[in-house]
Amino acid sequence: MRSSCFSHYPVRLVNGSSFARRLVPAVVLAAACTRAASRLLAQTPVITGPLTYEQALDLATARNLGVEAARRARAIREAAIRTARQIPNPDVSAEVSRDTPHQTFSFDLPVEHGGKRGQRIVLAQEELSLADVDVQIELRGLRRALRQAFYGLIAGDERVRIAESVLEISRRLREVAQARFQTGAAPRLDVLQADLGVTRADTDLDLARGTRIAAQASLNAVLNLPPQQPLTVAGALGDHATAISYDHALTLATASNVDMIGLDRQIAIEQRRVELLRAERTPTPVFSVSGLFNNPPDFTVGPRAAVTVELPIFSRNQGQIAESIATTAQLRARREATHRTVENEVFGVVARIDAVRRQVDAYNQRLVPTARDLEALAQESYQAGRTSVLGVLDAQRSVRDLNREALQAALDLQVALADLEEIVGTTIR
Numbered sequence: 001m002r003s004s005c006f007s008h009y010p011v012r013l014v015n016g017s018s019f020a021r022r023l024v025p026a027v028v029l030a031a032a033c034t035r036a037a038s039r040l041l042a043q044t045p046v047i048t049g050p051l052t053y054e055q056a057l058d059l060a061t062a063r064n065l066g067v068e069a070a071r072r073a074r075a076i077r078e079a080a081i082r083t084a085r086q087i088p089n090p091d092v093s094a095e096v097s098r099d100t101p102h103q104t105f106s107f108d109l110p111v112e113h114g115g116k117r118g119q120r121i122v123l124a125q126e127e128l129s130l131a132d133v134d135v136q137i138e139l140r141g142l143r144r145a146l147r148q149a150f151y152g153l154i155a156g157d158e159r160v161r162i163a164e165s166v167l168e169i170s171r172r173l174r175e176v177a178q179a180r181f182q183t184g185a186a187p188r189l190d191v192l193q194a195d196l197g198v199t200r201a202d203t204d205l206d207l208a209r210g211t212r213i214a215a216q217a218s219l220n221a222v223l224n225l226p227p228q229q230p231l232t233v234a235g236a237l238g239d240h241a242t243a244i245s246y247d248h249a250l251t252l253a254t255a256s257n258v259d260m261i262g263l264d265r266q267i268a269i270e271q272r273r274v275e276l277l278r279a280e281r282t283p284t285p286v287f288s289v290s291g292l293f294n295n296p297p298d299f300t301v302g303p304r305a306a307v308t309v310e311l312p313i314f315s316r317n318q319g320q321i322a323e324s325i326a327t328t329a330q331l332r333a334r335r336e337a338t339h340r341t342v343e344n345e346v347f348g349v350v351a352r353i354d355a356v357r358r359q360v361d362a363y364n365q366r367l368v369p370t371a372r373d374l375e376a377l378a379q380e381s382y383q384a385g386r387t388s389v390l391g392v393l394d395a396q397r398s399v400r401d402l403n404r405e406a407l408q409a410a411l412d413l414q415v416a417l418a419d420l421e422e423i424v425g426t427t428i429r
Contacts, residue, residue, distance in 0.1 A: 047229075047231065049232075049234075050232045050233055050234035051231065051232065051233050051234065052233075052234050052235060053147075053150055053233075053235055053239065053240055056146060056150050056219070056223065056233070057143070057146060057427070059223050060142055060146050060222050060223050060224075061139065061142070063223060063224040063225075064138075064142050064222065064223070064224055065224055066138045066141070066142065067135065067138045067139060067142055069138075070131075070134045070135045070137070070138040071135055073131055073134055074128070074131035074132075074135075076131075077124070077127055077128045077130065077131045078128065080124045080127060080128075081121065081124040081125060081128060083124070084117075084120035084121045084123065084124040085117070085120075085121055087112065087117065088110040088112060088284070090107060090108060090109045090110075091106075091107070091108040091109075092105075092106070092107055092108075093105075093106050093108070094106075100294070100295045100296070101292040101293055101294055101295035101302070102293065102294040102295070103292075103293040103294050104290065104291070104292055104293070105290060105291045105293070106288055106289070106290035106291075107288065107289050107290070108286050108287070108288045108308075109286065109287045109288075110284050110285070110286045110287075111284065111285055111286075111287060112284050113282060113284075114279050114281075114282030115279045115282075116276070116279045116280055116282065116284070118279075119272070119275050119276040119279045120276060122272055122275075122276075123269065123272040123273055123275075123276050126265070126268055126269045126272045127269055129265045129268075130262070130265055130266075130269070133258065133261055133262045133265055136258045136261070136425065137258050137262075140258050140421075140422055140425055141422075142222065143418070143421050143422070143427060144418045144419070144421060144422045145222050146219075146222050147240075147414055147415075147417065147418040147421065148218075148414070148415060148418055149215065149218040149219040149221075149222050150219055150233060150235075151235075151237055151411060151414040152215040152218060152219070152411065153212070153215040153216055153218075153219050153231070153233050154233055154235060154236065154237055155215070155237060155407055155408075155410070155411045156208070156211050156212035156214075156215040156216070157212060157233070158237070158407055159208040159211060159212065159404075159407065160205070160208045160209055160212050162208075162400070162403045162404070162407070163201065163204045163205035163207075163208040163209075164205060166201045166204065166205075166396065166399075166400050167198070167201040167202055167204075167205050169201075169375075169396060170194070170197045170198040170200075170201040170396065171198055173194050173197065173379070173382075173389070173392055173393075173396070174191070174194040174195055174197070174198050176194075176379075176382065176383055177190040177191045177193075177194040177389055178191055178194075180383075180385075185385055186385075186389070190388065190389040193389050193390065193393060194389055194393075197393055197396065204400075216229075216230075216231050219231060219233075237407070237410035237411060237413070237414060238360070238410060238413075240414075240417070240428075240429070241357070241413055241414065241417060242428065242429065243353075243354075243357065244350065244353070244420070244428060245350070246346065246347055246350045249346045249349075249350055249420060249424060250342075250343060250346050250347075252424045252425075252426060252428075253342050253346050253423055253424045253425065254339070254342075256424055256425035256426040257338075257342050257423065257424065257425045258425045259338050259342075260335060260338055260339060260342065261425070263331055263334055263335040263338060264335065266331050267328055267331045267332060267335070270324050270325075270327050270328040270331065271328060273324045274321055274324045274325060274328075277317040277320050277321045277324065278317070278321065280317055281312055281316050281317060282312075283309050283310045283311070283312055284310070285307055285308065285309045286307070286308040286309075287305075287306075287307055288305065288306040288307070288308065289303075289304075289305050290303070290304045290305075290306075291303055291304070292304060342423060345423050346420070346423055346424070349416060349419050349420045349423060350420065352416050352419075353413065353416045353417065353420065356409060356412050356413045356416055357413060359409045360406070360409045360410050360413055363402065363405065363406035363409055364406060367402050367406070368399070368402050368403060368406050371395070371398050371399045371402045372399055374395050374398070374399075375392075375395040375396055375398070375399045377395075378391050378392045378394075378395035379392055379395075
């Protein structure tokens with residue numbers, strides 16, 4: 001309901017040219033900065049020498065397109081702060097009529113008070129923190145993808161090395177079998193079986209090289225590099241696999257988990273929204289000054305002043321405030337549920353890391369060395385004529401399988417650490 005000393009006239013000329021003059025240069029500058037950033041990201045960096053994990057992480061953080069898109073979203077929320085700082089524009093209206101008075105000119109100025117503008121700014125600043133949460137969400141996925149791709153490429157290099165070693169051993173065995181066949185100490189069946197082992201080893205090497213190329217393309221995608229970009233990495237599958245306790249991991253997750261941080265920010269935003277809605281209960285008076293001209297025979301010029309105030313009788317933002325309070329309660333419940341889920345996920349992943357770490361130690365310290373010793377003994381026995389070539393091939397197959405299993409176990413350890421980093425929300429050094 002409105003109470004006014006006079007009614008508004010139909011023709012209004014809103015003065016917004018000054019705001020447009022301020023906005024256009026800002027838009028042009030933002031567009032220029034965006035184009036410059038796009039050109040910078042499009043450039044392919046020159047990578048000299050093997051790439052360490054720390055260097056890959058820095059490069060991915062600076063060049064990944066998903067992270068860059070999340071960073072640019074910050075400008076949208078910063079623009080919302082500028083919008084919140086704006087004050088209502090005055091209205092200027094003029095009317096020419098055949099009725100008296102023949103000319104009318106009025107100036108209306110709304111004046112906000114009660115802290116409404118300040119609460120709008122505070123709310124927009126609080127919403128700006130969600131831009132940081134969006135960046136952290138992208139970084140969370142980036143860290144996981146980078147660890148998997150980086151150590152996947154190391155695993156690919158190791159598979160190629162193992163396949164080349166197996167191929168070399170198979171060729172030596174074929175030479176021994178051929179020499180023994182020529183001297184009559186071994187049947188031709190041994191030569192055929194040894195030759196079959198060379199063919200199998202050569203096929204495995206081709207597969208390992210193809211897998212390595214695919215792993216390189218995956219890492220290039222994370223680093224925003226062309227798929228055919230040559231890339232070498234430095235390190236071992238056991239790097240950056242520091243043991244971490246459940247209590248330490250849970251402390252990190254409680255402080256850095258992105259989902260919980262995002263819920264905390266949303267709770268703070270809803271609290272600010274309630275404060276704004278309560279401030280908006282205060283009416284905004286509109287002060288009007290007008291002039292009446294050419295009203296014969298009463299007067300030629302006549303001034304007039306008025307104040308228009310909305311009476312907050314029926315609507316006082318009750319529904320919006322109740323909705324925001326209920327949303328806050330729901331967000332708090334979701335945060336509690338998320339915290340419990342994080343506790344269980346951290347416990348499970350830490351247990352998996354410990355189990356995989358013990359498996360890796362078993363392969364590296366006992367299983368693989370023992371299999372290699374058995375392979376060497378089998379080759380010596382075959383050269384001495386005490387066993388058949390089938391025993392050597394079986395020993396080679398056992399070494400090959402154990403090497404693959406040990407390699408997969410080490411890669412599983414890095415995947416488990418990537419899962420823990422994703423839950424924790426930060427890099428585990």
